[in-house]
Amino acid sequence: xxxxxxxxxxxxxxxxxxxxxxxxxxxxxxxxxxxxxxxxxxxxxxxxxxxxxxxxxxxxxxxxxxxxxxxxxxxxxxxxxxxxxxxxxxxxxxxxxxxxxxxxxxxxxxxxxxxxxxxxxxxxxxxxxxxxxxxxxxxxxxxxxxxxxxxxxxxxxxxxxxxxxxxxxxxxxxxxxxxxxxxxxxxxxxxxxxxxxxxxxxxxxxxxxxxxxxxxxxxxxxxxxxxxxxxxxxxxxxxxxxxxxxxxxxxxxxxxxxxxxxxxxxxxxxxxxxxxxxxxxxxxxxxxxxxxxxxxxxxxxxxxxxxxxxxxxxxxxxxxxxxxxxxxxxxxxxxxxxxxxxxxxxxxxxxxxxxxxxxxxxxxxxxxxxxxxxxxxxxxxxxxxxxxxxxxxxxxxxxxxxxxxxxxxxxxxxxxxxxxxxxxxxxxxxxxxxxxxxxxxxxxxxxxxxxxxxxx
Numbered sequence: 389x390x391x392x393x394x395x396x397x398x399x400x401x402x403x404x405x406x407x408x409x410x411x412x413x414x415x416x417x418x419x420x421x422x423x424x425x426x427x428x429x430x431x432x433x434x435x436x437x438x439x440x441x442x443x444x445x446x447x448x449x450x451x452x453x454x455x456x457x458x459x460x461x462x463x464x465x466x467x468x469x470x471x472x473x474x475x476x477x478x479x480x481x482x483x484x485x486x487x488x489x490x491x492x493x494x495x496x497x498x499x500x501x502x503x504x505x506x507x508x509x510x511x512x513x514x515x516x517x518x519x520x521x522x523x524x525x526x527x528x529x530x531x532x533x534x535x536x537x538x539x540x541x542x543x544x545x546x547x548x549x550x551x552x553x554x555x556x557x558x559x560x561x562x563x564x565x566x567x568x569x570x571x572x573x574x575x576x577x578x579x580x581x582x583x584x585x586x587x588x589x590x591x592x593x594x595x596x597x598x599x600x601x602x603x604x605x606x607x608x609x610x611x612x613x614x615x616x617x618x619x620x621x622x623x624x625x626x627x628x629x630x631x632x633x634x635x636x637x638x639x640x641x642x643x644x645x646x647x648x649x650x651x652x653x654x655x656x657x658x659x660x661x662x663x664x665x666x667x668x669x670x671x672x673x674x675x676x677x678x679x680x681x682x683x684x685x686x687x688x689x690x691x692x693x694x695x696x697x698x699x700x701x702x703x704x705x706x707x708x709x710x711x712x713x714x715x716x717x718x719x720x721x722x723x724x725x726x727x728x729x730x731x732x733x734x735x736x737x738x739x740x741x742x743x744x745x746x747x748x749x750x751x752x753x754x755x756x757x758x759x760x761x762x763x764x765x766x767x768x769x770x771x772x773x774x775x776x777x778x779x780x781x782x783x784x785x786x787x788x789x790x791x792x793x794x795x796x797x798x799x800x801x802x803x804x805x806x807x808x809x810x811x812x813x814x815x816x817x818x819x820x821x822x823x824x825x826x827x828x829x830x831x832x833x834x835x836x837x838x839x840x841x842x843x844x
Contacts, residue, residue: 397440398791401767414773417810442781444791448506448774450754453659453680453709459492483841486524491830493533503720506774513546513596538821544594545576597623610650626660643668657757662692673702678757683731685711693735707754722800743796777805
């Protein structure tokens with residue numbers, strides 16, 4: 389039996405219970421107790437007592453939308469809208485391969501861990517086909533990298549089958565044949581998906597977007613996911629250009645299109661949801677369809693501000709997402725706490741979102757989007773011990789007596805400890821599951837090789 393005792397700390401459970409001077413007990417990877425004051429006496433060789441004075445303990449953050457391969461193309465097309473940004477970057481992404489995907493996945497997940505993230509999805513949808521530059525097994529490369537870093541990982545098998553020649557946005561050389569995409573998606577589920585309650589690896593199905601995927605792929609992908617009992621993810625309602633595309637091509641809004649194809653339901657979460665009218669918000673709420681809110685990326689691309697207050701009021705599960713590092717170069721999930729608060733208030737005024745609502749979206753809201761809220765996302769007895777311990781006694785937070793306000797309103801505080809199922813991933817602000825200098829060198833090498841191939 390392994391026991392970790394965190395005490396002398398503030399605790400935000402995100403269930404409504406908070407303790408200014410409390411404790412959390414972890415036993416064999418799960419939360420055994422949480423409450424005020426000291427946890428009591430413990431004895432035994434495997435008892436780890438941690439004095440967390442000056443710290444706030446929260447659930448680990450949950451990243452609901454990401455594109456890890458994009459770590460190799462940060463800082464490009466910096467003044468473009470989404471469609472122009474994609475048009476510039478698609479030809480570069482046509483040259484990615486398994487070593488690059490492994491390097492970007494490892495580095496990206498490490499950086500997420502250092503910002504308080506214990507669980508992340510990834511939406512990988514670029515699968516180049518070239519006899520001259522064989523890409524290798526990109527999905528396996530992601531899985532291998534994630535296992536090294538130690539976060540709970542929800543890779544989604546993305547796909548595109550609507551190339552330029554058929555009226556889509558991506559070049560033909562990076563889209564797949566519909567049947568091949570469906571077969572590869574099913575293979576990824578059969579090979580990698582682990583539905584067990586303490587799983588660190590779950591696969592979801594994720595055709596890319598209305599402007600890069602045919603209706604047939606969208607429909608049959610949804611049928612495949614439901615037959616296999618896994619979740620569904622796609623981009624939706626991100627930009628006005630997407631809205632125009634759907635109206636021109638399908639004579640409906642993106643949300644109406646999704647509903648027509650069977651893409652609303654409590655097993656679905658959608659990335660962005662920026663351009664949603666009241667009817668669309670009502671349909672998402674009524675069906676339990678989740679939304680991954682990515683405020684920094686939406687701001688970087690000038691896409692707009694998602695109606696988060698209205699989504700929450702309609703009962704829509706809302707989580708936070710970093711999105712791809714090529715459209716959100718900071719790549720830190722912890723920063724999205726503050727960014728989500730500011731974005732909501734820019735849209736709806738100072739009462740549009742509270743600090744605790746932002747923290748809830750980043751934790752239990754994200755876990756709900758990924759279908760894991762019964763297992764993680766809050767600090768409750770019996771749940772997985774996925775915990776972030778934030779140091780709030782430094783110069784960046786001193787003077788704010790409310791620890792949740794200090795976490796959300798201030799600059800991101802130092803991360804004292806990050807536990808995933810009770811296993812230490814970060815300690816004293818340093819990654820314990822990999823060497824960040826080595827990860828940076830691998831990422832730098834992957835970037836240089838990619839750009840060399842793209843310019844050839």
